[in-house]
Amino acid sequence: MPITVITIVGRTLLALLFILAGLAKIAGPQPFLDHMAAHHIPGLLLPLVIVLELGAGVALLIGWQLTWSAGALALFCVATAFVFHLDLADKAERTLFVKDLAIAGALMVIAAGAAQMRGAVSIG
Secondary structure (H helix, E strand, O other), X not given: OOOOHHHHHHHXXXXXXXXXXXXXXXXXXXXXXXXXXXXOOOHHHHHHHHHHHHHHHHHHHHOOOHHHHHHHHHHHHHHHHHHHOOOOOOHHHHHHHHHHHHHHHHHHHHHHHHHHHHXXXXXX
């Protein structure tokens, strides 16, 4: 699969979601810490979340280690959906749950495509 403008734009849009979220957590961590506490998630994990969002987000943006960066972000999205958005009776939470799963699906496609490209390159 050749790299196309559409591929780069799509990856950029996904990457920006995580990069901007990581920067927001640095700029004002308290609402995120409060939200984590409300779901019984230790606040000590926030720096790890920031590193994941920024590191894997930048990797996704530049196309580096896509199998791992997109895969890690996909797992993060699935975990986020099931930890923070399980109140499916609430319409907003249900929407966030499905959105997180949809983003995870897009990231899985990127990870699988990168793994397939790597395999095709090493075989051929």
